[in-house]
Amino acid sequence: MRNPQRPVTLDHIDHQLLRALAEDAGVTNKALAGRLGLAESTCAYRVRALREAGVVTGSRAQLDVALLGCPLQAMIKVRLGSHTMANVSQLYDALAATPGVLQAFHVAGADDFYLHVAVENAEALRDFVLRHVTSHRVVRQTETHLVFEVRPGAGVLRA
Known part of the structure; x- marks a missing residue:
């Protein structure tokens, strides 16, 4: 962190x-x-x-994941059954390193993580959740939401 x-x-x-x-x-x-x-x-x-000063931390290429064979995007909400520092840290590292994860968010509230993922199709999304998320013993529940469209936000810079 x-x-x-x-x-x-x-x-x-x-x-x-x-x-x-x-x-x-x-x-x-x-x-x-x-x-x-x-x-x-x-x-x-x-x-x-x-x-x-750390204001600019890097630069990245913005990829069109659909053209790379992953047109289906989803947000996966992950809820844990155990919240030890080790469990949270290990799972966060594992989820963020999983191919297909565009962004991993550690959040406050009823859920513990949100994963923004891109996959080939609905079957691949199901397999992703089963193989890479619910397979961790600490995961108690997931909820998956399909993403219809992604637009960049205005950001924090003043006009």
Whole structure:
């Protein structure tokens, strides 16, 4: 688990940089600097500072899972029967490392985990739950919800 950090003070240029990087993490420094009207050296310095401060933690390619043969997405709610630190930690690690899991959330409330998964079809989803989720002795209950569509949210950056 990450330790919560104090928020970093950002100015309007930092916010512009973050919005541009969130939109296209692969943008070149030259293009980013040109888009924001910054010197390339200033742009590179500011992006490096955002990374060093931990505000930018990486960049990822956004994949179309349907084109990769996994058009069926679901959210699987997982409820545990035992909540020891070891059980929770081991299961969380195992679930997050399972092929097909797009995101694993450890949550508060009636459920303990939400898994966002992508699979080939309904049979593969059933098999996923039986082989990779309910097979853990600590899992008491699951509930599976099909995902019809996924849209990115607005995020936390101010316009």
